[in-house]
Structures are given as C-alpha cells and as structure tokens.
Amino acid sequence: MKRKSDYPILTFAGNIITIPECRRVADAIRSAFRDGNLFIAVDFSAVTEISGSFTGFLVVIFKEIKVGAGSLLFFNVSATICTVLETVGMGNLIRNEFSLRDEKPVVLVVEDDPMVRELTREYLLELGYACLEARNGREGLERYEKNRERIAFLVMDIEMPEMDGQQLFEALYKKDPQIRVIMATGYAPTEKIQKIRALKEIEILHKPYFCADLEKAIQATYRKTAFQSRPN
Numbered sequence: 001m002k003r004k005s006d007y008p009i010l011t012f013a014g015n016i017i018t019i020p021e022c023r024r025v026a027d028a029i030r031s032a033f034r035d036g037n038l039f040i041a042v043d044f045s046a047v048t049e050i051s052g053s054f055t056g057f058l059v060v061i062f063k064e065i066k067v068g069a070g071s072l073l074f075f076n077v078s079a080t081i082c083t084v085l086e087t088v089g090m091g092n093l094i095r096n097e098f099s100l101r102d103e104k105p106v107v108l109v110v111e112d113d114p115m116v117r118e119l120t121r122e123y124l125l126e127l128g129y130a131c132l133e134a135r136n137g138r139e140g141l142e143r144y145e146k147n148r149e150r151i152a153f154l155v156m157d158i159e160m161p162e163m164d165g166q167q168l169f170e171a172l173y174k175k176d177p178q179i180r181v182i183m184a185t186g187y188a189p190t191e192k193i194q195k196i197r198a199l200k201e202i203e204i205l206h207k208p209y210f211c212a213d214l215e216k217a218i219q220a221t222y223r224k225t226a227f228q229s230r231p232n
Contacts, residue, residue, distance in 0.1 A: 008032045013046035016054045026057040029072070030064070036146070038070040038132050039106070045076035055088045062090065069133035071121065095125070104130040105152035110140035110168065111184070112160045116207065120155055120184075123211040127218070137163025141171055153180035153221060155205070155214070158192055166192040173199055182217045184209070 010032060016025050032040050065072050074085065074094050085091055107129045111117040114135075121131045132147060134140035137160050144151060154172070158165035165183060172179045177200070183193065186207035196202060201224060203217040 008037050009041045009043055011043040011046065015049045016047060017049060017051040019053060022051065022054040022057050025054070026061055029061050033061075033065050033068065033070055038068070038143070038147075039130050040065065040070065040072050042072070042074050043076055044074055044078070044081055047078075047081065050081055050084055052084070055084060055090070058085075058090065059088055062093070069117075069135055069139075071125075071131055071133070073125075092122070104128060106130045106132060106147065106150045108132045108134065108140065108143055108147070108151050108154045108156075110134045110137060110143075110154060110156035110160070110165070112136050112157060116157070116184075120214070123214050124155075126211055127215055136160045137165065137168035140168055144172060148176075153182065153218075155182045155184060158183055158185045158190065159187070164192065166196055169196050170199070180221055182214075182221060 010028055012025055012028075016022055029040060029042065062072055072093060074090075077085065077094050082091065082094055085094060105128075107124050109117055109120050109124070109131060111120060111133075112135055117133055117135070121133060124131045129152070132143055132151070134143045137156075139162075140154070140156065141163065144154070156165050156168060160168075163171075165185075169179075169181060169183075172181070179200075181200075182203045182205055183196065184205040184207055185193065193204065203220050203224075205213060205217050
C-alpha cells in the first residue's frame, strides 16, 4: 500500500476472480477504511481481470464507505474492467486521469443533507479535488482536526444539527484565522452569515447550486486569499 497526502493508494495485481481473491482485496479496502481513511484510491493498473463476484464485494464495501461519509475511487482501469464496473453502476467512480505522482487538494464538505453532500462531492471530483465529508458541524470539526494539514478549504452548510455553520466557523477561525471557507445556504443572508462575515469575508453559495457556481466560488476564494494549492 502506497501513501500520498496521508491517504492510502491500494495497488493490486493479476486476476481478481476467485472468492478467496475477491475476499482478500475486499478485506484490504475495508481495513483501510476502518483505519480512519475516508478517501481511498484503488489503483487497477496491474489488474488484468475481475469477476462479477468481485463487483458484488465492491458494491457492499462502497455502501459501507458511503454511510461513513467516505469516498472510494478507482484509477488506471482497463477498458474491459471499466465495462464490468459500469454494469453494476460504479462507472462514476472511475478516474483514469489519475497518476500516482499527483497530489490532489482535499476539500472538506460539511453538509447534513445527503443529496446535497453527494452532489457537491461529485462537483469537486469533476473539478479535480479529493473530498472528505461530514454530516454536521461537530463531525466536521473532528474531521478537520484529524486532517488539518491535508485540507485546502471547506464547503459548509449554515443550518445543521448539533453544531451549525456559524459555530463551526467560529471554532475553526480560533484555530486558524486563515481558514478558507465557502458557505452554502438555501436562505437569504441571515444574522449567522453576517456574524461570520464580521470575522472574515467569505464566499456564499446559494442553494441549489451547480458545478459552475461552485467553481466560481472557489476561484473567488483563491483571489481573496492568494491561495496557490489549486489543481493544474
């Protein structure tokens, strides 16, 4: 297992066809996730063939990782294996432009609505970012503290249970006044946003938003902070 930017890149080789082979690979992916890695990259460059049984294992693992707010992606996948993965609805997890030399900036998405969270993740992946996720402010703070050195910026909701966006921002701002945040909201500007902007000028994303809207907000954040760690 190789590591880049503190997340695991799992590399396998040969055929993954028999049940023991499928279980060995599945256990390796599951183990990486249970070790606390939310973003897991699987390199298929040396894999020649996979079976339908293996895709069954992958579907189960993907559901486990998704429930845990993690991400699983496949890289350097052959055309044959792409076809097999696409038959079980996993074609959107294939990222063949990936290189083991690449280091993708990581974005922490803090959002309690699972549909919005999933859509934002897909937008970020399309824009060239890796993604960590949290379902509320308290979980977001925990994710940030564990992955602080990896996180380029955050996209967070303002209204969330347990700890809302204002409370999370204030906690993060105390730790790092240079924190880079894009705030998402489905409401008109509120007192909470005004209090956040009294501390720091940030970009606001109005729901529902699209990939182009998120990209513009990211670009504006770069300009405001002279942030250089964006993808090429």
